Amino acid sequence: MNKSTPSAFITGASSGIGKAICLRLAADGYRLGLAARRVDELEDLAATIRSKGGEAEVFRVDVSDTAAATEAVRAADDTFGGLDLVIANAGVGRQRWAGKARFSDIEPTLSVNVMGAAATLVAVLPRMVERGRGHLVGVSSLAGYRGLPKSAAYSGSKAFLRVFLEGLRVDLRGTSVAVTDVQPGFVRTPMTDDNKNPMPFLVEPEVAADHIARGIARRAAVVSFPWQLATLVRGSQALPNGVWDRALGKATV
Numbered sequence: 001m002n003k004s005t006p007s008a009f010i011t012g013a014s015s016g017i018g019k020a021i022c023l024r025l026a027a028d029g030y031r032l033g034l035a036a037r038r039v040d041e042l043e044d045l046a047a048t049i050r051s052k053g054g055e056a057e058v059f060r061v062d063v064s065d066t067a068a069a070t071e072a073v074r075a076a077d078d079t080f081g082g083l084d085l086v087i088a089n090a091g092v093g094r095q096r097w098a099g100k101a102r103f104s105d106i107e108p109t110l111s112v113n114v115m116g117a118a119a120t121l122v123a124v125l126p127r128m129v130e131r132g133r134g135h136l137v138g139v140s141s142l143a144g145y146r147g148l149p150k151s152a153a154y155s156g157s158k159a160f161l162r163v164f165l166e167g168l169r170v171d172l173r174g175t176s177v178a179v180t181d182v183q184p185g186f187v188r189t190p191m192t193d194d195n196k197n198p199m200p201f202l203v204e205p206e207v208a209a210d211h212i213a214r215g216i217a218r219r220a221a222v223v224s225f226p227w228q229l230a231t232l233v234r235g236s237q238a239l240p241n242g243v244w245d246r247a248l249g250k251a252t253v
């Protein structure tokens with residue numbers, strides 16, 4: 001294994017945005033640790049990357065098992081001789097009207113998007129600080145700025161990740177470990193395939209990967225896209241609660 005090229009570990013590599021980021025980073029010369037539960041998809045992706053001359057290793061992990069997530073990132077860190085980049089991208093989202101919600105509907109979202117992401121991000125953070133080299137990236141969402149209909153748990157989970165990443169960034173200032181919060185709008189992936197609601201400014205995964213790769217390269221604090229939706233969402237924070245609730249709230253199943 002060539003240890004002179006940069007290395008990255010990414011969760012949620014088996015489809016959608018994560019898979020597109022992997023293909024883009026492999027083309028940019030990264031050695032990759034591909035993580036998710038569906039190992040066949042990961043092996044196919046690894047074979048594609050290797051067929052183009054790249055390097056990729058598969059790590060089967062369910063990130064809602066935080067001990068397993070921690071172990072997988074540490075194993076990749078050992079395999080690659082010190083990871084340059086850790087990307088917490090794995091996420092789930094399920095729409096359900098809050099009036100019919102049970103905790104069992106909410107728990108998977110929190111287990112993956114909150115607990116899994118946090119475990120992934122801090123797994124080798126002390127090692128990165130010690131080495132004076134590293135970069136943490138979390139894929140939150142523009143959905144994390146305000147509570148969205150039928151998505152209280154999802155919006156809440158992404159709000160956690162957004163603020164968590166900001167806190168990490170503040171703490172790590174001056175350590176040579178960068179932190180990037182990726183906030184996508186709508187991206188065409190299996191997650192949005194079933195979404196019957198309007199998805200303004202929808203982008204393809206390759207476009208998302210391009211935004212993310214360029215943000216990583218410049219070690220940006222925040223990467224949000226598309227700019228039109230990002231501007232609207234940020235502006236929505238100034239709306240009074242009554243206006244927001246009337247505009248988006250609807251007591252339906």
Ligand SMILES: NC(=O)c1ccc[n+]([C@@H]2O[C@H](COP(=O)([O-])OP(=O)(O)OC[C@H]3O[C@@H](n4cnc5c(N)ncnc54)[C@H](OP(=O)(O)O)[C@@H]3O)[C@@H](O)[C@H]2O)c1
Nearest residue numbers: 012014015016017036037038062063090091186187189191
């Ligand atoms: N698509 C959008 O419009 C959009 C917008 C904003 C933010 N995002 C965020 O972008 C990220 C990627 O989503 P996507 O749109 O690319 O959806 P996706 O195609 O459904 O990908 C989700 C990925 O997460 C992995 N994952 C889910 N649960 C997991 C678990 N317990 N352990 C390990 N991996 C798990 C899945 O792999 P396995 O099933 O193989 O485990 C899959 O690779 C998510 O965090 C999502 O919230 C998406």
